[in-house]
Amino acid sequence: QVQLVNSGGGLVQAGGSLRLSCAASGRTFSGYAMGWFRQAPGKEREFVAAINWSSGSAVYADSVKGRFTISRDNANNPVYLQMNSLKPEDTAIYYCAARKGTLRIGALEYEYWGQGTQVTVSS
Numbered sequence: 114q115v116q117l118v119n120s121g122g123g124l125v126q127a128g129g130s131l132r133l134s135c136a137a138s139g140r141t142f143s144g145y146a147m148g149w150f151r152q153a154p155g156k157e158r159e160f161v162a163a164i165n166w167s168s169g170s171a172v173y174a175d176s177v178k179g180r181f182t183i184s185r186d187n188a189n190n191p192v193y194l195q196m197n198s199l200k201p202e203d204t205a206i207y208y209c210a211a212r213k214g215t216l217r218i219g220a221l222e223y224e225y226w227g228q229g230t231q232v233t234v235s236s
Contacts, residue, residue: 122230135209
C-alpha cells in the first residue's frame with residue numbers, strides 16, 4: 114500500500130511562486146508514474162502534470178505549460194511541483210497521485226492519492 118503525503122500549499126499573490134511536495138511512506142516511487150491534479154470549487158478534478166519516475170519524462174496541461182515544473186528526487190523520493198507566475202485561476206486543492214507503470218493524464222488511471230493541499234492565489 115502506498116500512502117502519499119502532500120505539503121507546500123498556501124496563499125500567494127498573483128505572479129508569485131509555490132513549491133508543492135509529495136512523499137510516499139514506506140516505499141520509493143521506482144517503477145511508478147506520479148501525477149499532480151487540481152480541483153477548484155464546483156469544478157471537476159483536472160490534470161496538471163505527470164512524470165515517469167525512472168526516466169524523468171514529463172507532460173503538462175496546456176494551462177500550466179511554461180509556468181509549472183514537475184520533478185523528482187531519486188535519492189529521497191519526493192516529487193515536486195514548482196509553480197511560478199501563479200494566477201488566480203490556479204486556485205484549487207492540489208493532489209498528488211501515483212500509479213504503477215507509465216504516466217497517464219486521466220485521474221481514473223491513478224491508484225494512490227495524497228490528501229490534497231490548498232493553493233490560493235490572490236489578485
